Amino acid sequence: MPATVSKCIAEWSLGRGAARRLGSVQLLAPALLAILSAGCGGSGSPTGAPAPTAPAPPEAPFVSFESSATQPIAVSADGLRLFVLQPVGGTLSIFSLQDPSHPVLRSQVRVGLEPVAVAERVPGEVWVANQLSDSVSVVDVDQGRVIDTVQVGDQPSDVVFAGGLAFVTLATEDRVAVLDGASRALSAMIDVPAEEPRALAVGDNGQSVWVLVRRSGNGTTILPASLAPEQPLPDDPNLPHPPHTGAIVRADDPAWQDAFSYSLPDRDLFRIDVAGLTIEPVATALGTTLFDLAVDPLGPTVWVAGTEARNTIAFEQQLRARAIEHRIVAVDSASGDVKATVDLNQGVEVDLLPDPASLAVALAEPTGLAYEPATRRLWLAAQGTDRVASIDVDSGAISARVELGSPGDTTVDRRGPRALALHPGGNWLYVYNGLSDTFSVVDVQSATVALEQPVSSRDPMPAATRAGRKFLFDARLSGNGTMSCASCHVDAETDGLAWNLGDPAGELFEVPIELQQGAIPGVAPPVFPPLHPMKGPLVTQSLRGLIEPLHWRGDKPAFEDFNGAFDSLLGGHELADGDMALFADWARSVRHAPNPHQQLDRSLPTTPPDANAATGSEIFHDTSVDGSSCIDCHALPEGSTGFISLLAMSSPQPMRVPPLFDYYRKDGFDPDATGPLASGFGRFSDGRVGDLVELAGVQDLFAADVGGSPHVDAFLRQLDTGTAPATGREVELDLLSATEPEAVALRALLIERAGLGEIALVAHGRIEGAPRTLLYDAEAQLWSLDTELDEPLTTAQLEGLAAADGADLVWTAVAPQLGPVCSVDADFDGQLDGDVAAVLVGTPTPAACHVRPRLSASTLPRVGQKLFSVVVDGVAPSSVGSLLVSSTLGSTPVGELQLLVGLDTPPLELVLLADALGAVSVAFPIPDDPAWVGAVMVFQAVWSAPACSGGMAASAALVATVAP
Numbered sequence: 001m002p003a004t005v006s007k008c009i010a011e012w013s014l015g016r017g018a019a020r021r022l023g024s025v026q027l028l029a030p031a032l033l034a035i036l037s038a039g040c041g042g043s044g045s046p047t048g049a050p051a052p053t054a055p056a057p058p059e060a061p062f063v064s065f066e067s068s069a070t071q072p073i074a075v076s077a078d079g080l081r082l083f084v085l086q087p088v089g090g091t092l093s094i095f096s097l098q099d100p101s102h103p104v105l106r107s108q109v110r111v112g113l114e115p116v117a118v119a120e121r122v123p124g125e126v127w128v129a130n131q132l133s134d135s136v137s138v139v140d141v142d143q144g145r146v147i148d149t150v151q152v153g154d155q156p157s158d159v160v161f162a163g164g165l166a167f168v169t170l171a172t173e174d175r176v177a178v179l180d181g182a183s184r185a186l187s188a189m190i191d192v193p194a195e196e197p198r199a200l201a202v203g204d205n206g207q208s209v210w211v212l213v214r215r216s217g218n219g220t221t222i223l224p225a226s227l228a229p230e231q232p233l234p235d236d237p238n239l240p241h242p243p244h245t246g247a248i249v250r251a252d253d254p255a256w257q258d259a260f261s262y263s264l265p266d267r268d269l270f271r272i273d274v275a276g277l278t279i280e281p282v283a284t285a286l287g288t289t290l291f292d293l294a295v296d297p298l299g300p301t302v303w304v305a306g307t308e309a310r311n312t313i314a315f316e317q318q319l320r321a322r323a324i325e326h327r328i329v330a331v332d333s334a335s336g337d338v339k340a341t342v343d344l345n346q347g348v349e350v351d352l353l354p355d356p357a358s359l360a361v362a363l364a365e366p367t368g369l370a371y372e373p374a375t376r377r378l379w380l381a382a383q384g385t386d387r388v389a390s391i392d393v394d395s396g397a398i399s400a401r402v403e404l405g406s407p408g409d410t411t412v413d414r415r416g417p418r419a420l421a422l423h424p425g426g427n428w429l430y431v432y433n434g435l436s437d438t439f440s441v442v443d444v445q446s447a448t449v450a451l452e453q454p455v456s457s458r459d460p461m462p463a464a465t466r467a468g469r470k471f472l473f474d475a476r477l478s479g480n481g482t483m484s485c486a487s488c489h490v491d492a493e494t495d496g497l498a499w500n501l502g503d504p505a506g507e508l509f510e511v512p513i514e515l516q517q518g519a520i521p522g523v524a525p526p527v528f529p530p531l532h533p534m535k536g537p538l539v540t541q542s543l544r545g546l547i548e549p550l551h552w553r554g555d556k557p558a559f560e561d562f563n564g565a566f567d568s569l570l571g572g573h574e575l576a577d578g579d580m581a582l583f584a585d586w587a588r589s590v591r592h593a594p595n596p597h598q599q600l601d602r603s604l605p606t607t608p609p610d611a612n613a614a615t616g617s618e619i620f621h622d623t624s625v626d627g628s629s630c631i632d633c634h635a636l637p638e639g640s641t642g643f644i645s646l647l648a649m650s651s652p653q654p655m656r657v658p659p660l661f662d663y664y665r666k667d668g669f670d671p672d673a674t675g676p677l678a679s680g681f682g683r684f685s686d687g688r689v690g691d692l693v694e695l696a697g698v699q700d701l702f703a704a705d706v707g708g709s710p711h712v713d714a715f716l717r718q719l720d721t722g723t724a725p726a727t728g729r730e731v732e733l734d735l736l737s738a739t740e741p742e743a744v745a746l747r748a749l750l751i752e753r754a755g756l757g758e759i760a761l762v763a764h765g766r767i768e769g770a771p772r773t774l775l776y777d778a779e780a781q782l783w784s785l786d787t788e789l790d791e792p793l794t795t796a797q798l799e800g801l802a803a804a805d806g807a808d809l810v811w812t813a814v815a816p817q818l819g820p821v822c823s824v825d826a827d828f829d830g831q832l833d834g835d836v837a838a839v840l841v842g843t844p845t846p847a848a849c850h851v852r853p854r855l856s857a858s859t860l861p862r863v864g865q866k867l868f869s870v871v872v873d874g875v876a877p878s879s880v881g882s883l884l885v886s887s888t889l890g891s892t893p894v895g896e897l898q899l900l901v902g903l904d905t906p907p908l909e910l911v912l913l914a915d916a917l918g919a920v921s922v923a924f925p926i927p928d929d930p931a932w933v934g935a936v937m938v939f940q941a942v943w944s945a946p947a948c949s950g951g952m953a954a955s956a957a958l959v960a961t962v963a964p
Contacts, residue, residue: 060828061817062462064088064469064589066492066544067114067131068171068214069418070158070198070292073432073439074118074126079424080915081106081141083126084432084439085115086456090812090822092118092128093456094141096871096921100428101441101450104921105858105867107144108456110764110773111137112812113728117158121166121181129156129168132593133728133812136168138184142873142917145766149730149810150184152177154596157198162206163274169197169211172596172665174678176200176211178277188277194267195496195668195678203295203302203333210293210302210333211270211279215496218288218309219266221680222498222537222688223247225652227259231534235505240529243653245536246686248312248498262673264680269293269304269331282336286329288497289490292419294369294378296393300333303378303393305366307487314500315534321479321571322350323499324487326364328380328391342396344382344389345482353479353571361401362481363389365473370420370429372444379429379444381417384475384484388417388431388442400447404431404440414470415440415452435470437461457859457867458826468586471579472543479571488540492590496679498537498687501569506533509555511654517633517643528646528654531555535653539687544592545661545722547638552685554644554656559584592661592721593728600726600749602758604718616715619708630712633657637722655685663716670694692716724758726750726813733763733809738802750813751795754778760819765809767801773833774798774809775823786824786834827862831963836860838960841889846896849948851875853941853955858921861937861960864928870958872912872941873919881943883910883922889938889957895950900957901940926962935962 072085075097082095082103090113095103112130115137120126128137136156138148153170156177160167165187166179174197178188196214203210228247249256251264268290269283287306294303308325330339344363349355364384371378377390377399386405389398404415416435423430428450429442437459441451459466471477472492475484488495508530516528531553538552550556560581563574575583599605604614620630635641639660646654669682670690681687692713729750737743754761754776761776763783773786774793782792801807814822821828838857851874858869875881888902901907912920926932937960945953 059462060460060821062088062460062465062589062821063591063815063818064461064465064586065114065132065593066590067116068157068198068491068493069116069432069434070129070169071117071119071419072115072434073419073421073430074120075421075423075430076120076123076141077424078123078916080917082421082430083118083120084430084455085111085118085128086437086459087114087116087131088437089456089458089460090115090130091456092126092137092139094144096915096919097423098915098920100423100425101443102923103430103439103441103451103453104869104923105457106869106871106919106921107856107858109137109139109144109146110810110812111139111146112149112730113814117156119159119161121161127159127166129159130728130730131155131157131171133730134596135728135730136166136179137810145771146764146810148184149732150179151730152179152186153189155593158200160200160202160209162202162209165274167200167209167272169200171196171198171214176209176272176279190272190277190279192270192279193281193676193678194270197270199290199292201293201295201302203297205297207274208333209272209274210282210295211272212290212293212304213268213270214290215490215494215679216268216286216288216290217264217266217496217679217681218311219250219252219264219285219680220248220311220497221251221260221264222686223249223256223259224688227256231502231536232504234532234534236507239508240532242502242532242534243536245652246688248314248500248537250312251680262670262675262677265676267678269302269336271333282333283331283338284336286331286338287327289495291365291367292369294371295333296371296373298373301339301393302331302333303369303371304329304331305369305380307365309488309495309497309499311497311499314502316501316503316569317505319499319501320569321353321483323569324364324483326366326382326384326482328366328369328378330393340396342391342398344380344398345480348480348482350480354573355480358480358482359476360481362475363387363398363401364475364482364484365487368417368419368432370422372422372426374426377444379420379422381420381431383416383418383434384473384486385481386415386417386476388420388429390444390447402442402447402449404433404449404452405436414474414476416470416473435466435473437466454866457865460821460826464582465586465589468582468584471575471583472586477566477570477572477575483570485565485570489543492543492587494540494542496540496681498539498681500535500537502532502534502536503568504534508532509553511554511644512557515549515554515642515644515656517641517645517657528644531654537686539681539685542592542662543587544590545638545659546588546590547640547642547659549642549644549656552655552658553653554642559587591723594723594725595664595718595721596725597664597718598720598725599718600729601753602720602725604715611710611714613711613715613718616708616711616713619712620715623708634660637720639663639719658684660716660719661721663719667691723815724753724813726753726759727815729813731811733798733802733807733811734765735802735805735808738799747795747811750811751776751778753813755781757816759813760816760822761811761813762819762823763798763809763811764823765807767807767809772809773823775819784824786832788832788835790834827860829964833860836862836961836963838958841957841959842891842898842900843956845898845954846949849945849953851943851945851948851953853881853943853953855939855941855955855958857958857960860963861926862963863926863930863932866925867923868926868960869921869923870939871919871921872914872943872955875914875918875920875941875943876945877914877916877918879914879918879944881912881914881941883912884908884940884942885910886938887936889959895952896948897942897950897952897954899940899942899954901938930964932962933964936960937962 112133114132194213268286290306363382368381415433418434668679886901886907890902
């Protein structure tokens with residue numbers, strides 16, 4: 001560290017041996033670094049010299065999967081730790097709450113891919129549900145490492161504990177996995193007769209687990225065109241009659257219920273009996289898309305947050321800025337009756353657009369809840385309007401609104417509050433902000449934001465991608481704050497409904513000849529009539545894996561052509577061209593998750609004999625009908641050529657050949673069923689088809705191979721999504737798994753797939769007791785470690801270390817381009833992370849003392865790192881000690897202690913009080929100033945230890961050299 005910095009430390013320490021006891025430890029370090037960065041009256045850098053201009057590092061590769069965060073933030077039961085997930089980075093951040101108003105980062109733990117929920121099982125142990133890895137990571141909080149990885153099923157979305165058991169929702173399997181909390185063995189699988197169970201809560205003093213269904217529907221379904229009335233005539237008498245399409249109706253509508261053999265019970269809330277592991281539906285018709293729930297521990301009430309779709313209303317103009325209702329529903333947990341419904345936007349003037357008054361108070365997309373029993377207040381996170389609010393549960397009145405971002409209609413500063421966690425002390429609310437990758441600390445007494453911090457030391461999402469992503473969720477871009485694109489395209493997916501967004505006042509759309517299937521530009525004439533503006537009911541499509549042209553009819557040539565919807569549907573204003581370009585770039589980057597039905601090696605099964613994917617693939621590629629086969633239109637890997645077709649198998653009007661990526665996600669509907677269904681809409685444009693076997697006319701397509709449709713249906717259910725099926729898969733390598741046959745086989749398969757370039761293979765854990773990160777080089781067949789000094793290891797060497805209890809690692813398969821950033825070079829700057837990390841020097845003293853203060857750094861000491869902190873562990877609860885800070889190393893005996901900080905300049909001494917767990921964390925945010933590169937800070941803890949000689953114990957020194 002430059003001499004000026006040493007001088008600053010000397011001045012701050014008020015002389016050699018001086019001590020300063022801190023009322024709030026977290027407040028000192030910013031003040032210290034403010035003095036250092038000022039150069040003790042200098043120019044703002046440690047040396048007082050102009051800051052050099054550093055070349056911009058290359059942009060790190062990034063892949064977006066846009067996971068659905070359910071409970072990404074939680075507070076430990078003792079109130080001393082805060083747990084925050086970063087889905088895009090695959091990390092768990094652990095913060096100290098010694099001062100609940102100023103969380104300080106203790107450690108970061110690599111978990112699985114796209115973690116979406118975290119919960120504490122017992123003090124010192126949390127479980128993390130990893131949506132893309134299909135796993136649960138069990139984390140030792142004190143050690144800051146994963147101690148077990150459990151594969152549970154597709155898209156684990158939430159986890160809670162009751163009766164010694166862990167309950168994990170498997171969203172796309174419509175099940176809840178039940179595991180023994182101690183052994184982590186699977187105890188049961190509970191089927192949930194509804195679509196996408198995600199959020200969980202414990203009630204009845206641990207006797208019940210409540211299950212909330214995300215995509216529950218609203219009792220609407222598609223009435224076939226053969227039964228539906230014709231659409232009204234368009235406003236322009238010169239336009240032709242609109243196509244005779246189906247209609248969206250309620251299945252229980254007396255006017256139409258005789259047309260359906262099935263029923264739609266619209267089950268939203270279920271109760272699992274913890275003792276018997278049985279499940280029963282409790283409440284219905286609570287909403288269409290349901291995000292979170294909270295349970296009153298003192299009474300029979302469950303609150304549910306969600307939205308209600310008004311999709312029985314036809315035409316875009318009638319739905320403009322009024323298609324979605326946002327509400328909280330109070331349910332009697334004993335009877336299932338609705339006790340109260342709180343309309344979060346009551347009084348909005350839907351006919352007044354724009355409506356600045358409503359924009360100023362609107363609460364859109366309530367995605368998170370937290371209940372405060374002492375005050376009987378229910379806090380909610382309104383993701384779409386960047387606010388949190390409290391509701392008096394007795395009156396249903398909104399008692400406070402808290403602005404998290406900047407007021408106004410700009411999207412740049414949007415936070416996107418997604419989930420909430422209350423401190424058990426009752427004064428602080430922690431808000432997870434999914435759009436800004438931060439969390440806010442809210443003072444619940446004053447209803448103000450006290451602090452905002454990053455959730456992790458590094459945001460892997462490029463700035464332009466993050467900026468573009470916000471446009472999907474921002475309801476303030478609507479005319480009254482009640483709608484965003486994500487209101488229907490939930491988390492870039494679908495709401496599972498059909499909507500009639502036709503426009504009687506619209507114009508015909510001429511299909512470009514180059515998109516007309518069968519037409520040859522310059523040779524054959526156009527074969528399609530123009531598309532009518534009154535298009536009829538169409539199912540909401542996913543935004544993942546977009547293939548242009550877009551929309552079911554291909555009437556949006558490019559994503560940018562959706563800009564008009566901000567006005568015509570949301571009731572706001574079109575985006576500026578630059579903003580729309582950012583939005584489009586983000587949308588084109590979102591990928592499908594791997595198909596969970598696909599085999600990890602991408603092979604196709606040949607069983608069962610009457611419906612297998614291997615035979616289905618042959619038919620799909622080779623069977624000719626009138627000179628064409630499936631592959632001619634549904635070109636792989638996307639499943640579509642992008643052409644618009646007149647083939648009448650899915651619609652009475654021309655339709656774009658639909659991609660088939662998400663065919664496997666659309667079960668739940670069967671038009672010929674005679675009982676209750678989970679969904680009112682199925683496959684194809686208007687959702688009237690259950691599967692390929694039932695598609696009208698499909699047997700004609702497979703006349704050359706009678707019975708072929710079940711095979712093709714099986715093939716489509718296992719269709720490759722473009723993301724390798726091994727992506728996200730995790731496997732352990734430790735003493736127990738080193739020779740376990742299933743683990744050995746899975747590791748071999750992952751190495752094989754990495755060799756084919758389908759995935760990159762990374763590993764995290766410990767080697768010889770030290771934290772290490774590794775990256776597999778498939779070409780060299782070697783594992784590179786996270787420092788330049790380490791020689792690469794073979795897989796056999798790693799297995800040998802594990803068999804000798806010298807390695808404890810978790811292997812993770814990631815997207816091919818993400819290998820380095822998910823392992824040895826997170827910043828993608830060419831400098832290995834292990835070469836940047838703070839290092840321990842020397843040994844604790846006195847040698848015979850059982851009290852061993854331990855020092856660690858929360859993250860890498862890089863320029864601009866706001867979350868850099870020094871952590872003291874291993875001391876007695878509530879004991880007192882000192883943290884010495886210097887700019888140089890030293891070696892000075894003081895009795896039986898060895899002071900390792902340099903004493904040429906008096907070190908800064910911070911007198912600290914350990915928390916009830918015997919730890920303390922001190923924040924040292926590093927200024928964003930290139931002149932700090934190379935600066936050195938040396939830390940040592942000297943702690944009270946009455947049982948040791950001299951009554952004191954000292955740690956090894958922690959040396960942090962600031963890196964770019």
